[in-house]
Amino acid sequence: MSRSIKNIFFGFVIIFLIVQMIQPVRNIDYGQVPSSDISKVYQVPGNVQSILRTSCYDCHSNGTNYPVYAYIQPLSFFLENHIKEGKKELNFSEWGLYSQRKQTHKLEAIENQIKQRKMPLSSYLYLHHDAKLSDDKIKEVVDWIESIHTEDK
Numbered sequence: 001m002s003r004s005i006k007n008i009f010f011g012f013v014i015i016f017l018i019v020q021m022i023q024p025v026r027n028i029d030y031g032q033v034p035s036s037d038i039s040k041v042y043q044v045p046g047n048v049q050s051i052l053r054t055s056c057y058d059c060h061s062n063g064t065n066y067p068v069y070a071y072i073q074p075l076s077f078f079l080e081n082h083i084k085e086g087k088k089e090l091n092f093s094e095w096g097l098y099s100q101r102k103q104t105h106k107l108e109a110i111e112n113q114i115k116q117r118k119m120p121l122s123s124y125l126y127l128h129h130d131a132k133l134s135d136d137k138i139k140e141v142v143d144w145i146e147s148i149h150t151e152d153k
């Protein structure tokens with residue numbers, strides 16, 4: 001390797017290492033289920049709760065289960081951004097703070113998103129195979145959402 005290529009290489013290594021020091025405040029709830037969690041607002045059957053926790057809670061709750069790569073920049077940055085944007089749209093931990101109208105609207109949005117396979121985000125599924133929703137799982141969530149709608153009427 002010529003000297004200048006070596007210098008450029010080490011320059012990148014040093015920048016990479018320095019950037020690692022920039023770490024965001026983590027979205028962690030230490031296993032606490034707040035009283036505003038969706039599971040405290042409705043009867044959420046165990047299978048549905050487990051699907052939501054595995055496939056959605058990382059971006060749509062106050063408790064992300066961080067994978068190892070989440071501590072490496074710039075991945076950490078992208079992840080934290082997804083969590084921020086995801087929570088703004090929908091936060092299962094704060095469901096009880098939503099108005100009735102917003103809850104109804106969000107339930108419809110969840111049904112639409114998963115039926116169209118827009119959620120979980122495909123970039124996330126790439127690293128989280130267990131979060132992928134099978135047809136059966138989609139049906140289980142959709143059936144549950146529809147059972148809530150009929151309760152309302």
Ligand code: HEC
Nearest residue numbers: 055056058059082085086089090109110113119120121124
């Ligand atoms: C990797 C992070 C991530 C995961 C996992 C994830 N989402 Fe999202 N979700 C987002 C982001 C970011 C947005 C906002 C931007 C967008 O719509 O793409 C969003 C938007 C949404 C919206 C739109 C809200 C609205 O009112 O239009 C719904 C509904 C939703 N997600 C449901 C789900 C459900 C249900 C799951 C689990 C099956 C899930 N998401 C999993 C990141 C995620």
